[in-house]
Amino acid sequence: MELKQQYLTAEEFATTFNLSKQYTRSLARKGVIPSEKFGNTWLIDRSIMSDRKFLFSVFPDVEDQKCQLKEDKIIALSFFSGAMGLDYGIGQAGIHFRLASEIDPNARKTILLNHPDIGLIGDIEKYSGDQIREYAGIAKETKIDLMVGGPPCQAFSTAGKREGFNDERGNVFLTFIDRIFELKPTVAVIENVRGLLSAPLTHRPHTQRGFGYPPLTPEEEKGRALAYIISLLEKGGYNVSFNLYNSANFGSPQIRERIVIFCTKNRKAPYLVPTHSVNGEYNLPKWRTFREVTDNLEEETLEYLSFPEYRLKYYRMLKAGQYWKNLPAEIQKEAMGASYFAGGGKTGFYRRLAWDKPSPTLVTDPTMPATDLAHPDKDRPLSIQEYMRIQEFPDTWKLWGSLKDRYRQIGNAVPVSLGKAIGNHIQKLLTDEPIEKFDGFNYSRYKNTSDIKFRELMHKREKVKKQPILDF
Numbered sequence: 382m383e384l385k386q387q388y389l390t391a392e393e394f395a396t397t398f399n400l401s402k403q404y405t406r407s408l409a410r411k412g413v414i415p416s417e418k419f420g421n422t423w424l425i426d427r428s429i430m431s432d433r434k435f436l437f438s439v440f441p442d443v444e445d446q447k448c449q450l451k452e453d454k455i456i457a458l459s460f461f462s463g464a465m466g467l468d469y470g471i472g473q474a475g476i477h478f479r480l481a482s483e484i485d486p487n488a489r490k491t492i493l494l495n496h497p498d499i500g501l502i503g504d505i506e507k508y509s510g511d512q513i514r515e516y517a518g519i520a521k522e523t524k525i526d527l528m529v530g531g532p533p534c535q536a537f538s539t540a541g542k543r544e545g546f547n548d549e550r551g552n553v554f555l556t557f558i559d560r561i562f563e564l565k566p567t568v569a570v571i572e573n574v575r576g577l578l579s580a581p582l583t584h585r586p587h588t589q590r591g592f593g594y595p596p597l598t599p600e601e602e603k604g605r606a607l608a609y610i611i612s613l614l615e616k617g618g619y620n621v622s623f624n625l626y627n628s629a630n631f632g633s634p635q636i637r638e639r640i641v642i643f644c645t646k647n648r649k650a651p652y653l654v655p656t657h658s659v660n661g662e663y664n665l666p667k668w669r670t671f672r673e674v675t676d677n678l679e680e681e682t683l684e685y686l687s688f689p690e691y692r693l694k695y696y697r698m699l700k701a702g703q704y705w706k707n708l709p710a711e712i713q714k715e716a717m718g719a720s721y722f723a724g725g726g727k728t729g730f731y732r733r734l735a736w737d738k739p740s741p742t743l744v745t746d747p748t749m750p751a752t753d754l755a756h757p758d759k760d761r762p763l764s765i766q767e768y769m770r771i772q773e774f775p776d777t778w779k780l781w782g783s784l785k786d787r788y789r790q791i792g793n794a795v796p797v798s799l800g801k802a803i804g805n806h807i808q809k810l811l812t813d814e815p816i817e818k819f820d821g822f823n824y825s826r827y828k829n830t831s832d833i834k835f836r837e838l839m840h841k842r843e844k845v846k847k848q849p850i851l852d853f
């Protein structure tokens with residue numbers, strides 16, 4: 382009897398996890414599943430049933446699950462959650478999430494390793510508002526305070542093809558807006574890349590523009606995707622405000638710009654309250670630096686990818702804060718190859734971080750030639766642990782996957798400090814507290830990125846179109 386309580390047969394394990402008996406016995410024989418053979422029967426210790434790390438290593442994906450948390454004062458839901466950088470930051474402001482939505486298998490495991498009791502769903506397009514409530518453990522009559530999400534940004538990225546809503550990832554953006562209308566949160570927050578400010582609603586390839594082609598239609602003009610989003614949200618009863626925010630202005634040791642859209646049922650949201658400034662303007666502390674957050678890491682404990690030897694040759698010629706243009710003039714063409722003749726500043730090639738400045742924007746792979754992120758002194762890319770410090774995840778945060786998987790999850794995250802600033806803002810919006818204004822503050826490195834300036838620009842374009850064309 383005691384043996385039966387301690388062990389599962391291979392057949393029972395297979396039934397529990399919807400595996401074939403043959404596959405389960407194969408896992409047992411290979412030692413993947415800790416087990417012992419008694420006669421012709423494999424017996425598996427029941428204790429591994431609650432070992433998430435073991436189960437995650439056996440199964441390619443994890444199942445959706447319903448929230449097991451007690452109801453909080455603020456009812457909050459997260460979508461496109463990734464490694465939960467934004468959610469963790471908002472949590473620092475006292476708002477905790479009942480539900481996460483994510484399709485990436487490794488990120489789903491990361492979510493459950495850090496929040497085992499959270500509700501978890503997959504592709505937002507496959508769940509109605511009622512089903513989302515069910516997984517979040519929220520009754521139909523319970524008011525939802527907050528929905529947060531960063532729909533996939535590649536469709537709008539300035540580095541991509543800019544397909545906008547022609548791209549299926551762009552369409553997920555519209556699905557998210559549909560769910561906002563279904564669930565009716567008091568506040569919804571949408572974060573995205575800078576490219577959203579200039580993305581068209583319909584993309585026309587550059588090879589089909591200019592002489593010999595018809596002029597761009599209104600839908601093909603810059604900014605039309607965002608204008609459409611604003612129009613939808615306002616028709617749905619929300620006040621909309623947004624700006625482009627450099628995370629360094631909120632305490633992050635990283636120069637990373639994200640557009641943050643606040644959709645509110647009550648008053649229109651003012652802009653975020655900065656906590657830092659580049660040179661101490663507005664009596665705020667100066668930007669934080671790479672040295673400040675990584676100085677106490679021990680080199681022998683770090684995990685990182687490697688640069689190929691042929692590129693290390695050039696890195697060894699560079700000091701902290703330098704890049705390819707700091708190589709000897711006679712070496713530059715050799716180091717850059719065909720990229721030497723390409724346009725643009727190419728500042729990401731052979732780039733070493735500076736010790737006493739914030740990091741450049743973290744990318745999903747620090748070894749890619751055009752977006753290198755090398756350590757200031759060591760002949761290697763930034764490590765996983767340095768990535769985590771720059772994005773401000775705690776050292777105890779668990780990430781699931783290979784080195785490349787973990788780099789990608791951290792690189793895609795929103796810096797925690799920016800998340801905390803958003804969380805503090807939400808708290809004040811929900812309680813109708815006054816919010817300090819910083820008139821004239823440079824929230825990002827770019828001009829005319831606020832909702833006010835964006836609306837002015839779109840209005841000006843409309844006026845120009847309506848002017849009569851004089852035929853000389």
